[in-house]
Amino acid sequence: MNPYWLEEEAPVRASPTHDGQVDVAIVGAGVTGCAAALRLAEAGLRVRVHDERGVAEGASGRNGGFALRGGASRYDIARETYGREQAAGLWHWTEHALDSMAELAGDSLRRTDSLRLAADEEERDEIRGEYEAMREDGIDAEWVDEPADSRFHGAILHPGDGALQPARFVRRLAARSADAGAEIREHDRVDDLGALAAEQVIVATDGYGHGLVPELADLIWPTRGQVIVSRPLDRVLYDKPHYARQGFDYWQQLPDGRVLLGGFRDVSIMDELTDVEETTPTIQASLERFLGELIGEEPQITHRWAGIFGLTQDMLPLVGPVPGRDGVWVAGGYSGHGNVLGFACGELVAGAVLGDASSPQLQLFDPARFF
Ligand SMILES: Cc1cc2nc3c(=O)[nH]c(=O)nc-3n(C[C@H](O)[C@H](O)[C@H](O)COP(=O)(O)OP(=O)(O)OC[C@H]3O[C@@H](n4cnc5c(N)ncnc54)[C@H](O)[C@@H]3O)c2cc1C
Numbered sequence: 001m002n003p004y005w006l007e008e009e010a011p012v013r014a015s016p017t018h019d020g021q022v023d024v025a026i027v028g029a030g031v032t033g034c035a036a037a038l039r040l041a042e043a044g045l046r047v048r049v050h051d052e053r054g055v056a057e058g059a060s061g062r063n064g065g066f067a068l069r070g071g072a073s074r075y076d077i078a079r080e081t082y083g084r085e086q087a088a089g090l091w092h093w094t095e096h097a098l099d100s101m102a103e104l105a106g107d108s109l110r111r112t113d114s115l116r117l118a119a120d121e122e123e124r125d126e127i128r129g130e131y132e133a134m135r136e137d138g139i140d141a142e143w144v145d146e147p148a149d150s151r152f153h154g155a156i157l158h159p160g161d162g163a164l165q166p167a168r169f170v171r172r173l174a175a176r177s178a179d180a181g182a183e184i185r186e187h188d189r190v191d192d193l194g195a196l197a198a199e200q201v202i203v204a205t206d207g208y209g210h211g212l213v214p215e216l217a218d219l220i221w222p223t224r225g226q227v228i229v230s231r232p233l234d235r236v237l238y239d240k241p242h243y244a245r246q247g248f249d250y251w252q253q254l255p256d257g258r259v260l261l262g263g264f265r266d267v268s269i270m271d272e273l274t275d276v277e278e279t280t281p282t283i284q285a286s287l288e289r290f291l292g293e294l295i296g297e298e299p300q301i302t303h304r305w306a307g308i309f310g311l312t313q314d315m316l317p318l319v320g321p322v323p324g325r326d327g328v329w330v331a332g333g334y335s336g337h338g339n340v341l342g343f344a345c346g347e348l349v350a351g352a353v354l355g356d357a358s359s360p361q362l363q364l365f366d367p368a369r370f371f
Contacts, residue, residue, distance in 0.1 A: 004229045004260065004303040005167035006061045010054065013171075015178040015185075022046040022183070024353060025198035027190045027212065029053075030060035031166070031339065032331050033204035034173035035346025036353075041180035043354055048198065049182060052189035055174040058208050061167035062307030063339060064227060064250045064262040066241045067101065068114055068161050069094040072315040072335035074126070076133035081314070082364060088137040089360050097344035098160060101169070104176065108168035110255075112240040114161035115144070117152040119244045124153040131156045151293075152244065163241050163252055164339055173343075193328060200353055203322075204346065206332040207308035210275050213322060213330065219370050220310040220318065220333040222275035225262055228287045229303035232257035233295060247336075251294060258302070261291045275308050309336045319345045319365035320352060329353060330367055 024040050026033045029051035040047045051057075070091050071078050079087040102109055118124035134141045134156075144155040178184055190212070193201050203213055207222040236253060243250040249263035264286040265272045271280065284304060291299040312318065312333040322328045331349040334341045348361055 002303065003062045003167075003227075003305045003307070004258070005065070005165055006057065008165070008168060010171055011175060013175045013178055013184070016181055016183055018046050018048060018183050021197045021199070022048045023198065024048075024200045024202060025050065025196040026202045026204055027051075027193070027209065028058070028204035028206070029055045029174060029184060029186065030058045030204065030206065031170050031173065031342040032206065032346040033202070034170055034177055035343045036202055036204060036331065036350040037177035037182040037184070038173055038180060039347050039350035040353065041177050041182040045354075047177070047182040049177070049184045050188045050190050050196075051186055054186045055184065056167040056170035059206055059307045059309050059338065060170045060342070062227070062305055063166055063225070064241075064260065065164045065166055065252065065339075066114065066161070066243065066250060067098060067109060067164040067339045068337065069098055069158065069340060070337075071341070072337035074130045075139065076130045079133055079137070084137060086360065086364055088139065090364065091134075091139050093361055094340050094344055095160060097340050097347075098162065101340065101343055102162070104173065105164070105169050106172065108165040108172060109162045111160060111162045114158045114241040114243070115147070116156045116158065117147055117149075117242060117244040118154045119152060121153055123245070127156055128154065161241065166339060200327045200329065202329045202331060202349055202353065204331050206334060206338060206342070207275065207310035213325070213328065215322060215324065215371075216318070216330060216367075219367070220312060221273060222308050223265075223311040223336070224272045224274050224276070224306050224308055225265060225336065226279050226283045226287065226306045227260060227262040227304070228284065228291060228301050229254075230259045230291060230295065231300045231302050233259065237295060249290065251291075259291065259295055261287055261294065263287070264290070277306050277308055279304050279306050309334065309338065311335050313370070317341060317345055317365050318367040318370070319349050320362055320367050323368050323371040
């Protein structure tokens with residue numbers, strides 16, 4: 001079945017066309033590619049975006065719609081792994097990115113806050129540790145001792161997070177980029193970067209396009225996520241995005257009353273390390289069972305889909321020049337956390353192409369760490 005988000009009709013968008021060589025070619029018209037295109041086109045560069053599908057038809061139109069700050073790891077783990085200054089810097093950087101998204105998003109982003117729940121006592125201790133680390137480092141968060149849903153054992157409320165209609169947001173970004181002069185070529189597959197008529201190339205394919213840059217094939221692993229959506233309910237059960245079990249399960253109620261639920265990847269985790277964009281009976285059954293518990297009735301499912309995201313070893317994206325490849329840049333590998341990070345990293349890689357190497361995130365995300 002079709003992703004719910006993509007059912008909304010895409011607005012008609014006039015895209016300019018450029019003759020011959022451009023300054024920058026971008027492969028991928030998801031949130032990363034469109035954010036990069038906007039920044040570069042606004043800086044006056046000739047930009048061409050290629051996508052084998054339509055705008056936002058990869059993970060950017062197939063995700064859970066959670067617009068969360070931070071990285072893919074828990075904050076306390078991030079702090080332990082790459083240091084307090086870097087971790088706190090990353091969290092604040094994504095908070096700024098969310099604010100910039102809000103300026104562009106219109107009604108595709110609602111700043112609802114988000115709720116990170118503990119499914120058992122062990123997870124409660126873990127997220128309590130995360131909460132304390134955040135507070136120590138000046139990151140705004142609230143502890144919820146007894147969540148309204150009594151099956152859960154505590155929660156962190158993340159102020160400022162949001163619920164996104166991701167396809168609408170990215171289509172808007174694409175339209176803004178086209179207005180700024182970027183050419184957007186949909187249904188245009190790229191098989192050889194060397195054949196692109198461009199000075200510089202940005203690869204913004206996240207979990208798709210595996211093998212397009214062979215050096216990255218072992219660094220960004222395609223990983224499948226699955227989602228279901230119920231028919232609209234006549235009552236409000238969830239007023240903000242909720243997630244639990246290390247983020248494996250995530251759900252939110254949409255403005256029309258439907259409940260969207262994704263996750264349960266850990267039910268058959270090895271099978272989900274794939275770029276085959278198909279739902280599977282095992283995970284769909286787990287999702288349906290849990291959705292029934294969440295809404296207190298036999299769920300009537302109207303939408304099911306799968307999407308692919310890019311997972312990395314250290315759960316940090318790769319953003320910057322690809323070592324040994326002159327003029328080739330990458331931004332991807334958000335490890336399932338790319339709505340805000342993808343936007344921020346699209347802008348970041350564009351800034352780097354324009355010669356701005358000052359961001360500490362460029363060091364943290366440097367692809368060279370794996371070479
Ligand atoms: C099921 C699911 C749920 C998720 N939930 C969330 C969530 O709630 N919150 C969150 O922050 N993140 C979530 N994510 C992750 C998030 O969706 C992604 O990290 C983000 O959308 C990546 O954006 P992108 O633009 O980098 O890549 P994509 O949106 O995947 O775009 C890549 C594009 O590259 C194109 N492409 C690939 N190869 C080629 C080629 N050779 N030639 C031309 N075009 C090519 C593809 O067609 C695709 O359109 C989820 C992901 C999935 C799959």
